[in-house]
Every structure is written in C-alpha cells, then in structure tokens.
Amino acid sequence: MTGFATRTGSAGLFSWAWDIRSVNGRGLDLRLRVPDWIDGLEAGLRKKLAGVAVRGNVTCTLRVTREEEGGALEVNETQLDLLLAALHRIEARAMDAGVSLAPSKATDIVTMRGVLEQSASQDDTSALCAAILADADAVLSDFAAMRAQEGSTLSRVLESRLAEVERLTVEAAALAEARKDDMARALRENMARVLDNADGLDEGRLAQELALLAVKADVTEEIDRLGAHVSTARALLAEGGPVGRKLDFLTQEFNREANTLCAKAQNTDLTRVGLDLKAVIDQIREQVQNVE
Template structure:
C-alpha cells in the first residue's frame, strides 16, 4: 500500500531529516539509508517498522548533520588507500591506452562515500540514537495514517466489486434456471436421434450417458462456492490486521469458479455472465495486490 511521510528535527548538536515511503509488494521489503556511525540505529528502526507493517516495499531515508560543521570528521585510512589504489590503476590503464585524464583533486576524493567519516563519542551517539528513535514515532504515525486512509478507500472499491460479483452470481443463477427446460428438451432430442439410428443401442446405457452429460453441465456447486467466496471476502475486509494474502488466495478461487462456469455454460447468456465475472475478478485481483 502506498504512503509517504517526511519530517525534520534536531538538537543543539545535530539536525536531521526523515523520509518514509512505501509502494505495493507481496511481502515486506525494508530498505534503509542512514548514517552508519550511529550504532544499532538501523536495526532498531527496522525492528520498529517490522512490528508496524506486514507488506510493502518500504524505503526509509535519514540524513543527519552535525551543527558544528567539520568537527568530529576523520579520514578512513583503509577506504582512502583503496580509492588511491584504484585511481592509480585507472591512470596507468588510461596512460597505456593513450588517454588523458583530468587531474583528481583532494576534494573529489574526500567526497567519495566512506573516505570521510563522521565520528562521535560513544555517549553522544547513544543519546542521538535515543532522540532519533523518539522523533521517528510521529513520522511513523503519519505514515500509518496515510496507509489507513488509502486502505479505507481501497476497501470501498473492493466492496463495490464484491457487490458486482454477487449480482452477477445471482444473474447466473437465474440464467441457469431459465436454461433448465432447454437442456431437458435438448437431451430428449439427442436421445431420440440416437435411438432412431441405432436400433441395437441399449436405451438404459444411453440414458445414463445423457444423464452424465447433464450432471457435467450443472453449475449449482460453482454458484454456491461463488456466494461463499463473496461472504468470506467481506468478512476479511471487516477484519482488523493484514488480510492481503488471504484475499489473494480467494481471488484464485473466484477465478477458478468463473472459468468452470464458462466451460459448463452451454448457453449464450451464461457465457456472457461468466465472462463479465472474470473481468470483475481480474480487476479485483489487481486491487488486492495493494492490500496489506
């Protein structure tokens, strides 16, 4: 389910900016970008999001700035060594290929990720982590409220689609009753034709075969299951908590019954209703992918 929230905060020593967003996904995928010098912060935020969410591709961005500017920053010697070695290899290869590269400045190198690190005393980082975790709660609350608002709108859409499936199921029931007489006449005509051209045919065996055909064309069970699926889906929409996966499974069952109804219809009106059912079910299945 899509949602977005952003906020800014700070203390006398630090300022920060949050961005929290999500798009639809079958499972829960959390991607976080934040300072790695605040020990334990990312794990704590992931755990907090994991308790609040069940589905969605979630992106959390946090930018933290020290108010005193460059203080507390140091060069990561290992990262600097790796960058310089890589530059030397690139320059040597370029010279071998006869290429001329523009000179690299110290500012260019310091701007590379991981070369210049922000450090902080252990007690300062711990206090900052606590402040950030506290400040994250209203961001998360705004994010969840947006998801809830979208969820309410989505529930209304799904409810309307369930109403349409129920209406089409009722129409299919009426069409099945209307075709009952035509089916009986067609079977009797078939029996008469077979008996007219096959004098030695066993009437009882032919009657059994025609009865089997009648059973195979009966859609009573499919209609009963469609009504049951509608009731089950409505119960899920009224349930608190994640129901997306259960609804997704129900959509497969809806589609199976609609396919069977079409294959058994032997009637233009029933086939039309079955195709309309499949259209609504496909539309609903797409919306269900947005449900947590």
C-alpha cells in the same frame, strides 16, 4: 499498500530529515538508508518499521547533519614532529651551503597546514540514536495513518466490486435455472436421434450417459461457491488488519469458479455473465495487490 511520510527533527548539534514511503509488494521488503556511524540505529528502525507494516516495499531514508561548532584547538603532534624534522634538515642544508635563513617563529609554524586543527573527536552516538528512534515514532505514526487512509479507500473499491460479483452471480443463477428446460429438451431430442439411428443400443446405458452429461453441465456448485467467496471476502474486509494475502488467495478461488462456469455454460447469456465475472474478478485481483 502505498504510503508516504516526511518529518524533520533535531537534538543538540544534530538535525535530521525523514523520508518514508512504500509501494505494493507480495511480502515485506525493508530498505533502509541511514547513517552507519550511529550504532544501533538501523536495527532499531527495522524493528519499528516491522511493527507498522507487514506487506509492501518500504524505503526509509534518514539524513543526519551536524552543526559547525567552535571546538578547542589542538596541536597535531605527529604533523608537528614531521614539520620540525623537515625544518631542521632544511636549515642544516642551508648552513652547509652558506645560505643564511631567518629564524623560524612559532607563529609561522602553527599556520602551516595540519599543525593546528580544531578538535573533532567522534562523540558517543548512543544518545543521538535514542533521540532519533524516539522521533521515529511520530513519522511512523503519520506513515501508518496515510496507509490506513489508503486502506479505507481500497476497502470501498473492493466492496463495490464484490457487490458486482454478487449481482452477476444472482444473474447467473437465474440463467442457469432458465436453461434447465432447454437442456432437458435438447437431451431428449439427442437421445431420440441416437435411438432412431442405432439398432440394438442399450437405452438404459444411453440414458445414464446423457444424465452424466447433464450433471457435468450443472453450475449450481460454482454459483454457490461464488456466493460463499463473496461472503468470505466481506468478512475479511470487516476484520481489518493485514488480510492482503488471504484476499489474494481468495481471488484465485473466485477466478477458478468463474472459469468453470464459462466452461459449463452451454448458453450464450450464461457465457456472457461468466466473462463479466472474470473481468470484475480480475479488477479485484489488481486491487488486492495494494492491500496489506
């Protein structure tokens, strides 16, 4: 089921921006793009996302930034030692060469790159992680609300398609009833034709074969099952919750009955209705892919 939500938040020196979206998928595929330097954040978000979505490809992007602050200045001892050693070697070589150098001043040394730096020690991220996870509830609520709105729209679309299946099923039942006399007359004519052209043929055996053909052409069971499937689909839609997988399976059953109906039709009008049923059922199948 499709869905989309964005939100911004902040805590202390940190600010962040959420972007959560989902598209159709057979199962649940969570893809998180979050800062890996915040311990426990990804695991916490996965748990929360799994609580609001059970189907679809869900992408959650979180961008975290930190404001610049005036931290304490610190001397990089390692860099200073390397620099002093280099200055000592330079002064010694200069003296050996008879070159006079001006005395070095501390103010000159601290301006050299890497000697004096602003403290930027890594903070404990547990508090930041907790703040972000708490803020996630709001954006996930927006995300779930949009998916619920999408689901409501899909429910109405599916109900309209189910009503069309129901209408076509009623029409198929009427056509199947109307063709009974025609089928019976055709069977009698075929039986008489065979008997007229076959000497010594067992009439009882022939009658049994023709009766078997009549049974195989009967579509009563297919029509009954189509009606039952419509009732089941409506019950699932009314049930709410994640019913996408069940509806997906049910559309396969719908399609199976429609295929059998077409195969048994032996009637132009009934075949037309069967093909119309297949078209509507295919529309249902496409929409069901969007249902969680």
